[in-house]
Amino acid sequence: MDPYLSDWLTILLRWLHVVAGIAWIGASFYFIYLDLSLRPPKRREDRQAGVSGEFWAVHGGGFYHSQKYRVAPATLPYPLHWFKWEAYTTWLSGFALFVVLYYANADGFLVDPAVADIGEAAAIAASIGLLALAWVVYDVLCRVLAGREVLLGLAVALFTVAAAYASAQLFSGRAAFIQVGAMLGTMMAGNVFFNIIPAHRELVRAKEEGREPDPTPGIRAKERSVHNNYLTLPVVFAMISNHFPLAYGHARNWLVLLVLMAIGAWVRHFFNLRHQGKTRWSILATAGIALVVLAVVLRPDDGASADGDTEPVAFADVERVIEARCLACHSVDPTDVSSAPGGVTFDTPEEIEAHVDAIRRQAVDSRAMPPGNVTGMTDEERELLGAWIRQGADVSPR
Numbered sequence: 001m002d003p004y005l006s007d008w009l010t011i012l013l014r015w016l017h018v019v020a021g022i023a024w025i026g027a028s029f030y031f032i033y034l035d036l037s038l039r040p041p042k043r044r045e046d047r048q049a050g051v052s053g054e055f056w057a058v059h060g061g062g063f064y065h066s067q068k069y070r071v072a073p074a075t076l077p078y079p080l081h082w083f084k085w086e087a088y089t090t091w092l093s094g095f096a097l098f099v100v101l102y103y104a105n106a107d108g109f110l111v112d113p114a115v116a117d118i119g120e121a122a123a124i125a126a127s128i129g130l131l132a133l134a135w136v137v138y139d140v141l142c143r144v145l146a147g148r149e150v151l152l153g154l155a156v157a158l159f160t161v162a163a164a165y166a167s168a169q170l171f172s173g174r175a176a177f178i179q180v181g182a183m184l185g186t187m188m189a190g191n192v193f194f195n196i197i198p199a200h201r202e203l204v205r206a207k208e209e210g211r212e213p214d215p216t217p218g219i220r221a222k223e224r225s226v227h228n229n230y231l232t233l234p235v236v237f238a239m240i241s242n243h244f245p246l247a248y249g250h251a252r253n254w255l256v257l258l259v260l261m262a263i264g265a266w267v268r269h270f271f272n273l274r275h276q277g278k279t280r281w282s283i284l285a286t287a288g289i290a291l292v293v294l295a296v297v298l299r300p301d302d303g304a305s306a307d308g309d310t311e312p313v314a315f316a317d318v319e320r321v322i323e324a325r326c327l328a329c330h331s332v333d334p335t336d337v338s339s340a341p342g343g344v345t346f347d348t349p350e351e352i353e354a355h356v357d358a359i360r361r362q363a364v365d366s367r368a369m370p371p372g373n374v375t376g377m378t379d380e381e382r383e384l385l386g387a388w389i390r391q392g393a394d395v396s397p398r
């Protein structure tokens with residue numbers, strides 16, 4: 001795809017995806033909060049009308065009074081607001097963005113030959129296949145384990161472990177994280193499309209036909225909404241993870257992803273208990289400890305003392321590596337992209353010097369750059385950059 005067109009598509013799709021995602025997750029947070037905060041209605045006529053809970057709030061210059069019916073009100077209200085386009089738009093824009101960024105540039109972003117040299121077509125097929133598999137496995141688990149929420153939670157967690165491990169064996173680290181996020185996001189959108197909205201349609205249809213609605217589909221839909229709520233923080237982390245090579249560039253990146261996702265779901269649990277009036281600080285404390293442990297474990301070894309006996313690296317050699325492996329993109333006049341990514345250029349010694357830490361993060365401590373190793377950077381070259389940085393990153397010619 002033309003790089004300039006691809007840049008514009010990326011801007012528009014990412015913007016749409018983030019806005020739709022905010023609307024969807026915002027609605028999820030709000031309705032879970034509302035549901036968990038419902039109190040038995042004070043007025044007898046509300047109870048007699050089938051109201052099971054009510055909620056008062058003050059916001060936007062006024063008081064709001066929400067009521068939830070045990071099943072449905074006596075007559076179908078009009079207009080009735082649905083919440084579905086947030087979810088569909090998020091999934092569709094996210095999938096389109098995935099196509100533009102990862103499928104259209106599969107050799108640069110989806111495939112990393114050092115991980116698995118499977119070729120573009122096979123990688124794209126595997127990615128799409130895994131998205132579909134995620135929905136099918138999750139949906140079957142929900143049906144088979146209906147009503148046994150703890151067992152179901154464990155089964156979904158196990159499946160996520162398998163998905164993360166498989167993705168990390170198939171795709172570049174960066175793509176693997178997005179792939180797992182997209183698989184969980186597909187479960188969430190599938191819940192809305194195949195389960196929650198049909199259940200709501202059935203409620204409305206029953207009212208229209210004058211039948212008493214069967215509460216079961218609504219109860220199942222509610223369970224799926226709760227699953228979606230627990231998946232929000234894990235998925236959001238996966239979707240912003242391309243900024244963190246320290247996580248996706250790690251040798252056991254799938255474990256790093258799983259730990260961070262688990263922490264996200266655990267923190268969500270804190271809020272869901274708190275909304276019910278049960279504040280468990282121990283949850284936040286254990287999440288914090290887990291984060292600190294992870295940070296300590298992931299700390300790159302800077303090996304400062306190990307270089308006493310290695311040859312001093314000449315800056316000219318460093319420049320040669322950067323020119324061969326980076327300048328195709330990181331230059332004021334790049335050949336592979338329409339403009340230097342992140343505005344980062346390495347055309348002059350000063351620019352290289354200004355980005356030494358970033359170079360170490362992206363190309364020495366991790367293999368995040370070059371993306372998918374498109375320019376064929378060797379391990380010796382990474383080691384050369386690392387040794388030069390440890391020796392003080394001197395940019396004067398020698």
Ligand code: HEC
Pocket residue numbers: 108242243322325326327328329330336337341342343344355358359362363369370371374375377
């Ligand atoms: C094929 C094009 C390409 C090549 C070659 C390439 N990069 Fe990048 N680089 C990118 C893209 C695209 C991004 C933006 C990644 C993102 O969206 O997070 C990026 C981002 C970066 C960043 C982070 C910029 C920021 O926004 O913080 C650094 C640092 C970097 N690259 C260093 C390097 C180094 C060092 C090399 C050579 C060893 C290299 N890159 C080779 C495409 C490339």
